[in-house]
Structure formats: structure tokens, C-alpha cells
Amino acid sequence: MGNENDVKTLREMAGLVTPMALRVAVTLGLPDRLRAGGAAAVDHLAEELGVDPGALELLLGHLTTLGIVERVGDGYRTTGFGANLCADAGTGLHNLLHQDTAAGRADLAFVDLLHSVRTGEPAYPLRYGQGFWADLDEQPHLREAFDRQMTWRIRQRVPKFVDAVDWARFGLIVDVGGGPGDLLAAVLAAHPDVRGHLVDLEVGPARQNLGDRAEVTQGSFFDPLPAGGDAYLLFDILHDWDDDSAGRILGRCAEAMPASARLVVVEGIRGVGAATEMDLIMLVHFGGRERSVEELTKLAEPHGLTLGGVTEVPGDHSVLEFRKHPI
Structure with missing residues (x-):
């Protein structure tokens, strides 16, 4: 017979009730509603949200046990702990x-x-x-x-990424799949002589985020990329894809890079800070994976890219810098 505490711990680790209760609470907007609107009775709240009052009371009962809400008279209100789930809490949990x-x-x-x-x-x-x-x-x-x-993920780590690379070496940085361009914007702000060029399928947020020193082009990293950059940046891109797709992205970078250019890859590295949880997230969401330095090096080699150095960034990412070599 197993140790009673071990069995309890494993049962708690495996349980789906609490994670789903939190997700349903956030989806219904309960933490926000019961904070901004004050305490509310179950029947009134159920009518307002269009849900079953009996089931809602069961959900609120478990949320009370968790400390997310508390009973106040005949109703419930969000606790200080539960307020971390609110949309404006700045924790990223709501999203x-x-x-x-x-x-x-x-x-x-x-x-x-x-x-x-x-x-x-x-x-x-x-x-x-x-x-x-x-x-x-x-x-x-x-x-x-x-x-x-x-x-939200990179907001507090952006200064670390800016410090981890000597960006001033590069006159033009091409941010490949750069999304809203938060990292590129920070690099440009720190280095007034550097220009940027961001490529992404959705360019609206980047155009708002980047100043007149950056060009923004709508496009895919599976298609030909703007040529002539001094550095090509892949931030949290490769782990979203299987090996074949990641290799195609590296190939597009390599074909656009002049001989003197560098490819800067920022990724969580398996075995060097990246959480094992992320391995499964990448697999389930995208069919991708976190990779080791050796795996990324092997993936880059067929495209004429040689690893020049690795810099571990405090947290869970590393910066890998590749240069071109004759194939």
C-alpha cells in the first residue's frame, strides 16, 4: 500500500476539477464581476450570466474553498487573492x-x-x-x-534580452515573425543608430509599436525574407514548429543573409532553464518542441549556418548566434 501523503499528493496533481473551475470562473468573468460590482447573491448572478443557479452555487462553493471568493451575507465577492485573476490585474492569468x-x-x-x-x-x-x-x-x-x-511574457525580460546581445554591431535588424515588435522596439530605443525591419502576417500592432526607424512588412517566414540585413532575429519562433518547418524558416533566413550577417535565435533551451512543462505545451498546441543547443545546431547546419556562441539569459531563455559558412 502506498504512502498516504504520496497518494494524496498524486491525486491532487492529477485532479482536473480545480484547474477547470478557475478557467470557467475567468471565462464567466466572476473575479471581475464580484470585485467591481461588489457581493452578489447566486440567483441574481446566475440570471445576469445566463447560467444554472444550482451549478453556479457549486462552482462558487469550490472557489470559496480555494480562497478565490468569500461569502458576504447572502452573496459572494472576490478576495484579494482572487483579484489576481481579474482582466486588469496585470498578471497575465486572465489571458x-x-x-x-x-x-x-x-x-x-x-x-x-x-x-x-x-x-x-x-x-x-x-x-x-x-x-x-x-x-x-x-x-x-x-x-x-x-x-x-x-x-506579457517578455515584458519584464526585454531589458535582459537587450543587454544579452551587442546589438550596436548591426546597422539593420530584420525581426522575423516579430509579432507586435516589443523586443525590436526596445533594441531600437537603446541603440539610436540601429534600424529595424519587422516581418509578420499581422502587422497592425507592430506599426503602432515601432517608430520611423523600422519598416514593417506583411509576410510569412516561410516565404522569401527581406535581403541585406546585418542581423536576422528569431524570437520564440522555432519551438512552435516541427523540425521540417523550423528548418524551412532557418533556410529562408540563410538565403536572405549576406555573408557577413548573423542570425540571432532567442529560445528556451531544453536542459538549460526551459521548463519541462513547455515541452508538452509546444507538442500539444503546435506539434513543436523545445530543443537542445545540439539539436538547434544540427537543424541549422544544412542551411549553411554555424553556431558562433550561446548566451544564457537569466530566466528561461538563451541567445544563440549563427553565422554563415560555405555549404
């Missing part, structure tokens, strides 16, 4: 847990993790009928949520 944002929607595909482990393929298309990126292309609110998530 990660809401079931109609890019991340919250994608995480529900984890119910089909077994499919991904059996096949090596993402579970997202099994649940939604098409891949993650196709969904973002068709649903602008998911793209907007994804950009918010990326901005």
Missing part, C-alpha cells in the same frame, strides 16, 4: 485561462495529450478541426489575445 483566448483555448487540447504522445502530432487540430495558426488567421480576437500573451 492564459479564459477559454476564448488563444492560450486558454489551446490548453483545452490537453485532454487529447494521449493522441500527441502516440503520434507525435499536435492535439489542437484534433479538438478544433484545424491548427492553432489557422485559427488565429481566421479569428482576429484570438490573434489579439496571442499578441497580448507574448507581450
Whole structure:
């Protein structure tokens, strides 16, 4: 018979009740409603939200146990702890847990993790009928949520990425798949003599974020890229793709790079700070993976790219710099 505490711990680790209760609470807007609107009775709240009052009371009961809400008279209100789930809390949790944002929607595909482990393929298309990126292309609110998530993820780490590379060496930096351009904007702000060129399928946020020292081009990193840059930047791009697709992206960078240019790859590196949880997220969401330095080096070699150096950034990312060599 197993150790009682171990069994309890494993049961708590495996339970789906609490994670789903939190996600449903955020999706219904309960933390925001019960903070801004004050305490509310179950019947009134159920009518307002269009949900079953008996089921809502069961949900609120568990949220009370978790400390997310508290009883006040005949109603419930959000606690200080639960306020971390509010949309304006600045924690990123609302965007990660809401079931109609890019991340919250994608995480529900984890119910089909077994499919991904059996096949090596993402579970997202099994649940939604098409891949993650196709969904973002068709649903602008998911793209907007994804950009918010990326901005939140790197917001406090941007200064570390700016410091990790001698960006002043490069007259023109081509940010490939740069999204809203937060990192490129910070690099340009720190280095007045550097210019930028961002390429992404969605360019609206980048045009708002970048000044007149950066050109913005709508396009895919699977298509030919602007030639003649001094540095090509791939920030959190390769881990979203399988080896074949990641190799195609590297190939497009290599063909656009002059002989003297550098490819700067910023990624979480498996075995060097990247959480094992991210391995499974990349697999289930995209069919991608976190890679080791050796795997990234091997992936780059057929495209005439040689690893020049690796700089570990405090946190969970590293910067790999590649140069061109004759194939």
C-alpha cells in the first residue's frame, strides 16, 4: 500500500476539477464581476450570466474553498487573492485561462495529450478541426489575445534580452515573425543608430509599436525574407514548429543573409532553464518542441549556418548566434 501523503499528493496533481473551475470562473468573468460590482447573491448572478443557479452555487462553493471568493451575507465577492485573476490585474492569468483566448483555448487540447504522445502530432487540430495558426488567421480576437500573451511574457525580460546581445554591431535588424515588435522596439530605443525591419502576417500592432526607424512588412517566414540585413532575429519562433518547418524558416533566413550577417535565435533551451512543462505545451498546441543547443545546431547546419556562441539569459531563455559558412 502506498504512502498516504504520496497518494494524496498524486491525486491532487492529477485532479482536473480545480484547474477547470478557475478557467470557467475567468471565462464567466466572476473575479471581475464580484470585485467591481461588489457581493452578489447566486440567483441574481446566475440570471445576469445566463447560467444554472444550482451549478453556479457549486462552482462558487469550490472557489470559496480555494480562497478565490468569500461569502458576504447572502452573496459572494472576490478576495484579494482572487483579484489576481481579474482582466486588469496585470498578471497575465486572465489571458492564459479564459477559454476564448488563444492560450486558454489551446490548453483545452490537453485532454487529447494521449493522441500527441502516440503520434507525435499536435492535439489542437484534433479538438478544433484545424491548427492553432489557422485559427488565429481566421479569428482576429484570438490573434489579439496571442499578441497580448507574448507581450506579457517578455515584458519584464526585454531589458535582459537587450543587454544579452551587442546589438550596436548591426546597422539593420530584420525581426522575423516579430509579432507586435516589443523586443525590436526596445533594441531600437537603446541603440539610436540601429534600424529595424519587422516581418509578420499581422502587422497592425507592430506599426503602432515601432517608430520611423523600422519598416514593417506583411509576410510569412516561410516565404522569401527581406535581403541585406546585418542581423536576422528569431524570437520564440522555432519551438512552435516541427523540425521540417523550423528548418524551412532557418533556410529562408540563410538565403536572405549576406555573408557577413548573423542570425540571432532567442529560445528556451531544453536542459538549460526551459521548463519541462513547455515541452508538452509546444507538442500539444503546435506539434513543436523545445530543443537542445545540439539539436538547434544540427537543424541549422544544412542551411549553411554555424553556431558562433550561446548566451544564457537569466530566466528561461538563451541567445544563440549563427553565422554563415560555405555549404
